[in-house]
Amino acid sequence: MSCVSPESKPDWKAYVLRELGQDAHRQAEAHLATCSICHEEVATLRLTLDTLSTLREEEMPRRIAFVSDKVFEPRWWQRVFNPTFAAGVLVAVAILIHGFMGTGHTSQDQVDAAVTKAVSQVEARHMQEIRAMSEELDVRNKQVANMYRNAVLSR
Numbered sequence: 001m002s003c004v005s006p007e008s009k010p011d012w013k014a015y016v017l018r019e020l021g022q023d024a025h026r027q028a029e030a031h032l033a034t035c036s037i038c039h040e041e042v043a044t045l046r047l048t049l050d051t052l053s054t055l056r057e058e059e060m061p062r063r064i065a066f067v068s069d070k071v072f073e074p075r076w077w078q079r080v081f082n083p084t085f086a087a088g089v090l091v092a093v094a095i096l097i098h099g100f101m102g103t104g105h106t107s108q109d110q111v112d113a114a115v116t117k118a119v120s121q122v123e124a125r126h127m128q129e130i131r132a133m134s135e136e137l138d139v140r141n142k143q144v145a146n147m148y149r150n151a152v153l154s155r
């Protein structure tokens with residue numbers, strides 16, 4: 001199927017954009033009333049135009065963003081929920097609470113002692129983890145040695 005009279009087919013883009021003169025516009029409407037193919041073409045053009053008009057409201061980017069730009073930095077809530085940051089806040093709050101309780105006055109020595117205690121606890125835990133890993137490694141080494149010896153003996 002094609003246009004009933006392709007030789008007198010109006011410029012449908014101009015028609016949809018209302019850029020045709022009065023006479024041309026009237027002729028186009030007359031053609032449209034009789035030609036289903038052009039009717040469909042105009043419907044498609046109007047749909048495209050409507051779609052474009054909804055997009056037009058979006059703001060165009062002013063420039064290309066760089067990775068170093070502020071928009072790429074984590075937002076405050078992403079930082080707050082970061083485990084390292086959360087742990088830091090927890091320690092700070094614990095120190096503050098410790099400071100406000102009891103005498104109501106905290107000397108630098110007390111703060112230092114609290115920090116030293118917290119740090120030594122973390123260090124002790126790390127040492128424990130390292131010792132456990134070392135023991136695990138010893139066990140694995142013995143297993144590998146046994147496997148090797150068995151392999152050599154079974155030859």
Ligand SMILES: [Zn+2]
Pocket residue numbers: 003004005009031035036037038039
């Ligand atoms: Zn037509």
